[in-house]
Amino acid sequence: MKKAINRTHIEQLKPMREPLSLQDAIKESNRCLLCYDAPCSEACPAGTDPAKFIRQLKFYNFKGAARTIRKNNILGSICAFICPVEKLCEQKCSVVALEDPINIIGLQRFAVEYGKDFGLEPFQKKLKNKGKVAVIGAGPAGMSCAAELAKKNYDVTIFEKESSCGGVPELMIPDFRLPREAIDYDIKNLLDLGVEIKYNSKAGSHGEVKNFLSDGYKAVFIGTGLSEPYKLPLFNRYSNATDYISFLKSIKKNREKVNLKGKNVAIIGGGSVAIDSAVSAAVLGAKKVYLIALEHLDELPADKEEINLAHTLNIIFKAGSQVTEVIAKENQITGLKGKEIDWIEPNKFIPANAKQIDGTDFSLNVDFVIQAIGTKPGEEVKKFAHGLKTNEKGIIAVNDNYETNIPGVFAGGDVVNGGATVVQAVGDGKKAAESIDRDARTCVFTRIKMLINKRRK
Amino acid sequence: MTTKADLSIDFCGIKFENPFCLSSSPVGNHAEMCSRAYDAGWGGIVYKTLGLEKSFKIVMPSPRLSVYNYGDKRFVGLQNAEQITDRPIKDNIRDIAFLKKNYPNKVLISSIMGYSDDDWAELAKMSEDAGADMLELNFSCPQMARKDAGHRIGQDFESVSHFTEVVKIACGLPVMAKMTPNITDMIPVALAAKQGGADAISAINTIKAITDIDIENFTPLPNIHGFSAATGFSGPSAKPVAMRFVSDLYNSKELGLPISAIGGIETWRDALHFLLLGGTNLQVTTGILRYGYRIIEDMIEGLSDFMIDRNIKSLDEIIGKAAEKIIDPSEFTTRYQVVSVIDEEKCIGCGQCYISCHDGANQAIKFDSEKRKASVDEEKCVGCLLCKHVCPVWDCISYKEVDAKVTKHAAVF
Numbered sequence: 001m002k003k004a005i006n007r008t009h010i011e012q013l014k015p016m017r018e019p020l021s022l023q024d025a026i027k028e029s030n031r032c033l034l035c036y037d038a039p040c041s042e043a044c045p046a047g048t049d050p051a052k053f054i055r056q057l058k059f060y061n062f063k064g065a066a067r068t069i070r071k072n073n074i075l076g077s078i079c080a081f082i083c084p085v086e087k088l089c090e091q092k093c094s095v096v097a098l099e100d101p102i103n104i105i106g107l108q109r110f111a112v113e114y115g116k117d118f119g120l121e122p123f124q125k126k127l128k129n130k131g132k133v134a135v136i137g138a139g140p141a142g143m144s145c146a147a148e149l150a151k152k153n154y155d156v157t158i159f160e161k162e163s164s165c166g167g168v169p170e171l172m173i174p175d176f177r178l179p180r181e182a183i184d185y186d187i188k189n190l191l192d193l194g195v196e197i198k199y200n201s202k203a204g205s206h207g208e209v210k211n212f213l214s215d216g217y218k219a220v221f222i223g224t225g226l227s228e229p230y231k232l233p234l235f236n237r238y239s240n241a242t243d244y245i246s247f248l249k250s251i252k253k254n255r256e257k258v259n260l261k262g263k264n265v266a267i268i269g270g271g272s273v274a275i276d277s278a279v280s281a282a283v284l285g286a287k288k289v290y291l292i293a294l295e296h297l298d299e300l301p302a303d304k305e306e307i308n309l310a311h312t313l314n315i316i317f318k319a320g321s322q323v324t325e326v327i328a329k330e331n332q333i334t335g336l337k338g339k340e341i342d343w344i345e346p347n348k349f350i351p352a353n354a355k356q357i358d359g360t361d362f363s364l365n366v367d368f369v370i371q372a373i374g375t376k377p378g379e380e381v382k383k384f385a386h387g388l389k390t391n392e393k394g395i396i397a398v399n400d401n402y403e404t405n406i407p408g409v410f411a412g413g414d415v416v417n418g419g420a421t422v423v424q425a426v427g428d429g430k431k432a433a434e435s436i437d438r439d440a441r442t443c444v445f446t447r448i449k450m451l452i453n454k455r456r457k
Numbered sequence: 458m459t460t461k462a463d464l465s466i467d468f469c470g471i472k473f474e475n476p477f478c479l480s481s482s483p484v485g486n487h488a489e490m491c492s493r494a495y496d497a498g499w500g501g502i503v504y505k506t507l508g509l510e511k512s513f514k515i516v517m518p519s520p521r522l523s524v525y526n527y528g529d530k531r532f533v534g535l536q537n538a539e540q541i542t543d544r545p546i547k548d549n550i551r552d553i554a555f556l557k558k559n560y561p562n563k564v565l566i567s568s569i570m571g572y573s574d575d576d577w578a579e580l581a582k583m584s585e586d587a588g589a590d591m592l593e594l595n596f597s598c599p600q601m602a603r604k605d606a607g608h609r610i611g612q613d614f615e616s617v618s619h620f621t622e623v624v625k626i627a628c629g630l631p632v633m634a635k636m637t638p639n640i641t642d643m644i645p646v647a648l649a650a651k652q653g654g655a656d657a658i659s660a661i662n663t664i665k666a667i668t669d670i671d672i673e674n675f676t677p678l679p680n681i682h683g684f685s686a687a688t689g690f691s692g693p694s695a696k697p698v699a700m701r702f703v704s705d706l707y708n709s710k711e712l713g714l715p716i717s718a719i720g721g722i723e724t725w726r727d728a729l730h731f732l733l734l735g736g737t738n739l740q741v742t743t744g745i746l747r748y749g750y751r752i753i754e755d756m757i758e759g760l761s762d763f764m765i766d767r768n769i770k771s772l773d774e775i776i777g778k779a780a781e782k783i784i785d786p787s788e789f790t791t792r793y794q795v796v797s798v799i800d801e802e803k804c805i806g807c808g809q810c811y812i813s814c815h816d817g818a819n820q821a822i823k824f825d826s827e828k829r830k831a832s833v834d835e836e837k838c839v840g841c842l843l844c845k846h847v848c849p850v851w852d853c854i855s856y857k858e859v860d861a862k863v864t865k866h867a868a869v870f
Contacts, residue, residue, distance in 0.1 A: 026528070026529050030529035034809065034812075035809070036807070036812050036824055037808060037824070037826050039806075058528070094806055094807040097805035098805065098849065098850070
């Protein structure tokens, strides 16, 4: 059993895993079997290629390892802290047939930090001779797409509505999971490639997406993510109910301003952001923190390591439960009533599939509610792109090449996949960049062909 | 109570309760250490080499050790720049007398190194008088600060023969000559010792080697104030070389002397290897430097269990049994062909066998990336077993005999 952490000391909250020392890294990389056609690399949506950087570490090619990560994943430093590896590369690790999987995320972090500490040469600014591309959104997908295109000699400008670069990891992931320096390192790499970022630039301030194309941009990539949190109508009237985006953002901006001392906080939801919110509430001095999720404890979508961290902070899990009633005084929530649930059909974790169990009523004294039940694309996307094909939730439809129904307009990341991992968004951005490049080349090719044909005539 | 097999040996007419001895080194530096080694169960001690201060003042270099590491595995070999004892001769002689008085049933072998006939004779006589059971003549220390000592003598047949004779005349003790491996063929030196009257041969002393270099300042290690030297290398990674020399000695028909085997022994299996290659007596230092005297418990218990399991009554029954099977490579049969067999159940799908066979052997392994399983193409497999050796699952890859008439790429001359 892990020792309980004193909640009042946020400094004690370390990122998920301890950093590896040189000795640890050598030992760990030597456990790697250096598989043929390595399944870990296969499992990385961003193509970070852990098999290669671990091999490089094993053969003392430390800077080479740092280069591999940076080259393959522009968010390599961020991913080294927050990637849910236990569901990706580490799950596929061949060593699990014999012993614990390789601590891949630990090695990634070691390699990135080695590169930082031992002066890995910065990216060279690339020539910008292949035309302009606009990227909407400086989150993981946008950063990744921009980096790839810059490497391919495109002149890339990112239009970002916030005043900072990094998207969800930068705006919402708490410091104890993702230190500021880790984010800055990836941003620096992006800027070194010559990518330009225009901040405070609302998507659509340029007008319609088609305006970009007529303004000489060869392509547009939409990586606006999901910015609109779902909220339960149940909590609409109350001033002490918020959503995880507002909550986590406000802590990132100014932790001192958020006072939860002595309060009982309830988080609704069971994903990573719910756990982040719960852990943050605990760290900010909440008396009791409840996590109310429809999913049962073993069904929670959050990572095991995150859940363990929540356990060490004595967060009370009301997993497999549903809020049935809000107790309030005027516009202030004072308590929640709920019931345990069962699933009507197995493996379908949606509210419509939940059946409340009689006689399992519980009631909690609650002063603050944080809803962490998912997000959808912001309204601005629709305004910005008329005629863009989306589903009813606003998720943009793309083909296999990440191209939308509007020729020349591509999209990737959460706004396309409906909310997945950072590493998935990085992968989307990379693949979209390849499509954009392919597209641009075909255009040129077609034009040349047309010219030739004309001359022949 | 556990049944114990009889591990005793007769070596040059001396009875050892077990064949395990400390070899001449810091592990047998003085009486207090040696007492603890005896108490732990060691059958004998080759005391740290004695020399006469009047001939040469010993000054130990510092630092003195460096290790050979492989991957994350440290200390797979040890390099030392240790000299013979730096204690006054009278102290050492007093210690030897003390040990023989208090441990009469244990064996004490005095290792000596002289520079002149008088030195050798005097050291031999002093040892005998102090009660030592036997002498070991150090013809093999690879890093003596004096140029006309140690392994330089061991490479000079005449000196070996001559000094052995001097010692044999000076005292009545059995004498073994310790051989250096820093020579192409050990047999002529061993024969020279025999000619001088040696009763046994001990081998090997350490191998002259360089283990590591500090790449910051381009200085080999140990860095002795800016300089280093190729000095004695020992431990697990020296064992294969030691095994070769021990078997050479055993298989020499002309020599016919008992052997005290030395080189990388840490476990009873290592010990058994040397017994099977012809060692009667066994000596250990590096294993003790690394793990302490206590390793004797596991060597005794393990070897004893092995003997009981195999119904071996005396170690004499097995000494040299593997050495007899060592032949010249020119005598290998070409009428024997094996191919690898991969146990699909045990295969964890890492594909290391595929990579090694593909890049280092005969491209005889196929890898199914879908199922993540390796399989052998028996038509192409030449049975080198590289795959077996790289497989992380110890018992996943084996081999089977196939019709040798279908000659593959085997060497046929």
